[in-house]
Amino acid sequence: MVVVEAGRRDAGRALAVVAGALALTLTGTAATHAGPERPDPRAAPAYWTGTWEAAASGTAAPLPGASVRNVVHTSAGGTAVRVRVSNRLGTLPLVLGAATVARQEPNAPRSANALRGTMRTLTFGGREKVTVPAGEDVVSDAVTLRVPAAANLLVSLHTPGDSGPATYHRDALRTGFVAMNGNRTADPGGGAYRATTGSWYYVTGVDVRRPQAERGAGAVVALGDSLTDGSGSTPNTDRRWPDRLAERLRALPAARRAGVLNAGVAGNRLLREGRGPSALARFDADVLSRTGVRTLIVLEGINDIKGTPEQTDPAALGAAYRELVRRAHARGIRVVGATLTPFGGHGSHTEARERVRRSVNRLIRTGGLFDAVADFDAVVRDPLRPERMRPAYDPGDHLHFNDAGMRALADSIDLDDLDLGR
Incomplete structure (x- = not known):
């Protein structure tokens, strides 16, 4: 699909992101298709680190009613993930109706299909729906998902309405997918994702939980x-x-x-x-x-x-x-x-x-x-x-x-x- 740049925000707004992003970074439990995450008291201590990032580069026309399936490539692996969603350069509150994360079908970099059994629902403070204020980021709750290093993840986001200019990273060098109508974030198959994009929409970071040995x-x-x-x-x-x-x-x-x-x-x-x-x-x-x-x-x-x-x-x-x-x-x-x-x-x-x-x-x-x-x-x-x-x-x-x-x-x-x- 054609991505149209809708404009840029004043660079000074980026300086306001950190306090909001850090305040909204949540590390609690979250519902998934596999059931809620429960810490194992016998488990060794673990820590979080970033595994992927895409800096916000501008804004694109919004996709009201659509679901975007972003494909991101991990650098380090872990046993759980959390996802950063950005409205940093937006002008209106960003309403996300649903969000999921899954591993992409292996050896298929241009496929919108999820690896069987890996689809997880993302929540934000325990809620599946979240509103991200203009100029801010939010970070999802943690979900249990074993993620290898050098693997592709599918981060799917549904925007039920027009939230104004969409914060995005224009040059992904990676094929992403768009389902133009409805919430298709939990679809394990990619049949509804008939359009493609060369940009990453809204998603600007993924963290993984790693074992103490890698601290x-x-x-x-x-x-x-x-x-x-x-x-x-x-x-x-x-x-x-x-x-x-x-x-x-x-x-x-x-x-x-x-x-x-x-x-x-x-x-x-x-x-x-x-x-x-x-x-x-x-x-x-x-x-x-x-x-x-x-x-x-x-x-x-x-x-x-x-x-x-x-x-x-x-x-x-x-x-x-x-x-x-x-x-x-x-x-x-x-x-x-x-x-x-x-x-x-x-x-x-x-x-x-x-x-x-x-x-x-x-x-x-x-x-x-x-x-x-x-x-x-x-x-x-x-x-x-x-x-x-x-x-x-x-x-x-x-x-x-x-x-x-x-x-x-x-x-x-x-x-x-x-x-x-x-």
């Missing part, structure tokens, strides 16, 4: 623009660089297998509103409010340099990086800064902008801004033409990265620079 790992957030969001990579394959980083982490001992949360937004800027609120404005909602975050990787700034109006002062970007680091450190989060990758050959590239990019990269490498540096520029640039990326990593637009380029970025990250516990 030290926490989560890593990747904050960025389209290079992190995955533009240029193959849809429906989960080959963005944060996906590949999650794959690397899953090979570690259990206590170090962090979840990886992708807070990339195509078109995003560090200092100004672009597509979605600026990185500074959305930082609390997309990083600090997430569950179990121990490390942040920042790859932001290229759209400030090449955008309109363009940022010509490297010191302004440096000051913004310092502010992000200050706010992260206040929460005990370690920050890794990534150098800005080359875009020579792209229509927006100029010699003046190239000089700014190189100056910013010198600041990232030598300015002591971050706890560690991931030198993405050094990994992907063409040795003969350092203003350009290597041809093997170029999907053709000279800005984004293909699957091989995404893998190269992720593989260059020193895992010892991440706070993964021991």
